[in-house]
Amino acid sequence: MLTYIAKRVIYTLPIMLGVAIVCFLLVHIAPGDPLVSVLPPDASEQLRQQMMALYGFDRPYAEQFLKWLGRALGGDLGTSIRTNRPVVAEVGKAVSNTLMLAALATVIGFVLGSLFGFVAGSFRDTWIDKVASAISVTGVSVPHYWLGMVLVIIFSAQLGWLPPTGAGPGGSDNWVWDWAHIRHMILPAVTMSVIPMGIIARTVRALVAEILSQEFIAGLKAKGMSAFGIFRHVVKNAAPTALAVMGIQLGYLLGGSILIETVFSWPGTGLLLNDAIFQRDLPLLQGTILVLACFFVVLNLIVDVMQTAIDPRIARS
Amino acid sequence: MVQAVAPAMIDDATIERSPGYWSTVWRRFRRDPVAMIALGVIVLLILMAILAPYIAPHDPFRGATLRRLRPPGTPGYLLGTDELGRDMLSRLIYGARLSLFMGVTPVFLALFIGSAIGITAGYVGGIVNTLLMRTIDIIFAFPSVLLAIALSGAMGAGIVNGLISLTIVFIPPIARIAESVTTSVRSLDYVEAARASGAGALSIVRKHVLGNVLGPIFVYAMSLIAVSMILASGLSFLGLGVRPPEPEWGLMLNTLRTALYTQPMLCALPGIMIFITSISFNLLTDGLRSAMDIKA
Numbered sequence: 001m002l003t004y005i006a007k008r009v010i011y012t013l014p015i016m017l018g019v020a021i022v023c024f025l026l027v028h029i030a031p032g033d034p035l036v037s038v039l040p041p042d043a044s045e046q047l048r049q050q051m052m053a054l055y056g057f058d059r060p061y062a063e064q065f066l067k068w069l070g071r072a073l074g075g076d077l078g079t080s081i082r083t084n085r086p087v088v089a090e091v092g093k094a095v096s097n098t099l100m101l102a103a104l105a106t107v108i109g110f111v112l113g114s115l116f117g118f119v120a121g122s123f124r125d126t127w128i129d130k131v132a133s134a135i136s137v138t139g140v141s142v143p144h145y146w147l148g149m150v151l152v153i154i155f156s157a158q159l160g161w162l163p164p165t166g167a168g169p170g171g172s173d174n175w176v177w178d179w180a181h182i183r184h185m186i187l188p189a190v191t192m193s194v195i196p197m198g199i200i201a202r203t204v205r206a207l208v209a210e211i212l213s214q215e216f217i218a219g220l221k222a223k224g225m226s227a228f229g230i231f232r233h234v235v236k237n238a239a240p241t242a243l244a245v246m247g248i249q250l251g252y253l254l255g256g257s258i259l260i261e262t263v264f265s266w267p268g269t270g271l272l273l274n275d276a277i278f279q280r281d282l283p284l285l286q287g288t289i290l291v292l293a294c295f296f297v298v299l300n301l302i303v304d305v306m307q308t309a310i311d312p313r314i315a316r317s
Numbered sequence: 318m319v320q321a322v323a324p325a326m327i328d329d330a331t332i333e334r335s336p337g338y339w340s341t342v343w344r345r346f347r348r349d350p351v352a353m354i355a356l357g358v359i360v361l362l363i364l365m366a367i368l369a370p371y372i373a374p375h376d377p378f379r380g381a382t383l384r385r386l387r388p389p390g391t392p393g394y395l396l397g398t399d400e401l402g403r404d405m406l407s408r409l410i411y412g413a414r415l416s417l418f419m420g421v422t423p424v425f426l427a428l429f430i431g432s433a434i435g436i437t438a439g440y441v442g443g444i445v446n447t448l449l450m451r452t453i454d455i456i457f458a459f460p461s462v463l464l465a466i467a468l469s470g471a472m473g474a475g476i477v478n479g480l481i482s483l484t485i486v487f488i489p490p491i492a493r494i495a496e497s498v499t500t501s502v503r504s505l506d507y508v509e510a511a512r513a514s515g516a517g518a519l520s521i522v523r524k525h526v527l528g529n530v531l532g533p534i535f536v537y538a539m540s541l542i543a544v545s546m547i548l549a550s551g552l553s554f555l556g557l558g559v560r561p562p563e564p565e566w567g568l569m570l571n572t573l574r575t576a577l578y579t580q581p582m583l584c585a586l587p588g589i590m591i592f593i594t595s596i597s598f599n600l601l602t603d604g605l606r607s608a609m610d611i612k613a
């Protein structure tokens with residue numbers, strides 16, 4: 001087990017390096033001058049050169065990359081061109097906001113998805129299965145940014161029950177766990193939970209149907225085991241895979257929150273990315289993507305290791 | 318080992334596959350009403366895109382400040398007008414062109430490039446495999462939505478940049494499947510036998526590898542189209558991808574957001590189109606998968 005974890009961690013290191021290279025290159029595939037958002041259009045050539053030297057853009061790529069990587073490892077992702085604040089500070093706050101939203105959405109998605117998937121898999125090919133499967137295929141097919149708008153129309157514009165945007169009353173961005181703030185979280189979290197709900201429901205349905213068709217279930221039934229006893233066996237067998245899918249989904253939500261955060265103006269990494277892209281704040285863009293991608297790689301590692309801990313057969317295969 | 322298998326191979330070869338594999342798949346597919354309806358909807362959407370100039374009641378680009386944001390049901394404007402007074406129905410019909418193009422093209426590009434990479438890596442093996450597949454692993458290490466938005470955000474808005482970003486996002490999963498199927502096919506006895514009897518690499522790939530690889534990859538690629546439709550429209554929704562005044566469903570959803578409170582029905586319309594397209598592709602893939610008996 002320990003050797004497996006060590007192997008898995010060592011395997012992750014070159015991936016991390018590759019991810020860092022891709023993030024670094026992002027700035028250089030961008031057309032135009034990286035300084036376009038700080039320099040006035042009529043800036044003199046001399047000023048431009050000075051700024052290039054200040055940001056280090058005049059050095060060779062390899063040197064720039066190593067310097068950038070060295071600083072990034074030390075926790076310095078540069079300075080946002082737009083706000084002049086350290087990128088790490090901007091990203092840190094946004095990550096915690098997104099993490100909160102994504103975690104809630106994953107929990108909602110997992111609970112509902114497991115429920116629909118379990119029911120569908122247990123009553124395979126009946127009308128109950130058809131209804132549950134229809135819900136899960138809707139979940140993976142609906143454009144979630146549109147669903148967010150529809151929910152705003154219904155629950156904010158028409159009924160007036162929930163706030164349409166922001167993360168707190170009066171646009172305050174200091175999160176507190178009270179109803180005034182939690183209200184703001186409901187619509188974006190529900191919108192975000194739809195995709196993981198659909199994916200988990202589909203996975204669980206296939207898992208449950210597979211497990212129920214195995215011989216040991218027939219054996220347990222023949223032995224006279226109660227329905228609840230059999231339910232426990234099915235859950236035990238389906239749980240590792242379902243939990244792994246849930247972990248990966250959390251990673252996808254963290255990385256893919258930009259559309260939903262744009263719809264709801266939720267002050268997380270997605271909104272930050274949106275700002276970085278449209279204000280051409282390249283250090284911020286680079287830093288945010290690096291942090292989110294590393295999060296995803298580490299999350300994958302954790303899911304793998306945990307899955308192996310639960311089911312050691314995986315390490316051997 | 319080769320000798321033990323040889324008689325069975327001859328038997329297989331002499332059994333005439335009378336109906337043919339694909340006609341069997343089609344016969345089973347036809348019996349699935351949900352999949353057939355999905356196929357019908359997709360055919361209608363494609364026809365709508367092709368015939369847009371003949372069926373659209375108005376010019377999708379021509380607006381009028383006097384008739385902005387009319388609700389659906391306005392005489393002469395069946396689905397109302399948008400924020401610039403352009404006919405919604407015509408824009409939704411024309412929108413099928415760019416939306417379908419932006420959603421389907423990256424998947425097909427990725428299908429070609431990804432299979433080429435995966436088959437090369439799997440067939441050649443060794444250092445080539447390591448180099449290609451580790452590079453693929455790095456791209457795969459990014460969450461897909463993040464990578465698509467990061468790439469098109471860095472390159473800037475535009476149709477071509479959007480297509481490139483989405484293609485790059487879809488290459489890794491396809492390459493991985495192609496690589497694993499190729500690697501397993503390569504060591505099968507009959508492929509070894511073909512190689513031993515002097516068949517060249519290209520003819521082995523064409524005859525034995527492609528036949529085994531294309532089925533699973535094609536079905537997988539079909540399932541990506543639904544994701545791609547949502548992502549492509551999502552890019553335009555964010556202001557990346559297609560630029561105004563072109564009619565595209567995601568972009569229309571974005572520009573109509575200003576009317577969220579005044580004309581809610583109107584701004585929900587483009588999303589319904591994306592939803593219908595994406596769910597049809599998902600149901601079609603499900604039907605195809607069970608007709609071909611491939612596990613998800």
